[in-house]
Amino acid sequence: MEISLVHEYTRELIATGVLGILLIILRIISTKLVRRYAKSNQTLEHRTNLVIKYIHLFIHILVIVALIIIWGVQTKDIFIALSSITTVVGVAMFAQWSILSNITSGIILFFSFPFKIGDVIKIHDKDFPIEAEIEDIGAFHVFLKTIDGEKIIYPNNLLLQKGISVLKNHFENREFVD
Template identity: 65%
Template structure:
């Protein structure tokens, strides 16, 4: 019983923080879904972005709980910088994965093309023209004129020029 008496302030503040975090998660989810609905984004990409946002919120909640329970800010900075250093060294070889994830998030919120558009990627070594079949967190899938699938990493879309070609066909109705 001494624990509850000695740490009543921390318990109350922790409870309030957890309720606030829960509310922020609900609000952020609704905002992302509303954005996706008004801009015709794909549902599985919406869920991916929501997962990333929830991860960030959870990390901030853990930092908040650590501060509430009395860990000094200096110790937090030391621990975070140590973890960031280890992760940074481990991820040097994996920079393209992080680059593709970041590019996928940017493409979700602000990209000029959508599934079904025909695009031309201006690459001097390997130019690609194809219809976008899918846009994922890491890559887009194009179907070229010969019917082959071309998988193109998201981070390269920001490094190459892209033309959105006018559809020569009539409006098509897509069904699942």
């Protein structure tokens, strides 16, 4: 009985094994590439780890889809399941669009940010202009500190929407108060 099952599913078992090896290789390569990029841009470790987690999640989703195809789940059933999952996730995430927007903005800022921790920036907002030093850049927010010592937590998605000036050595001769 066991031997016939192995013979019956040999191709699927081999393909699953190859996919498992490919998963490990993709995780290693993506981690090394992101770390190399982060090191060349002097990015903080926790930001690097966050981006690596996002990439690994994406790779795992692709592997799950590949496993579903390898094991011969009917295309019609895949579409029904995916449309149901997408509908539920879409409705749940629609209410949380700002979270997704901030995560996406955090990833964009990681790979192509025009400023770094320690830079003094001016956010051109007509209602609430801010001039502050960047203390940290997180997944959802940028942590700023003004010349008066005020700490401001600013959403990542707004940084991509507003005009920003990077000020050179602006706070250097001023004393910060903790």
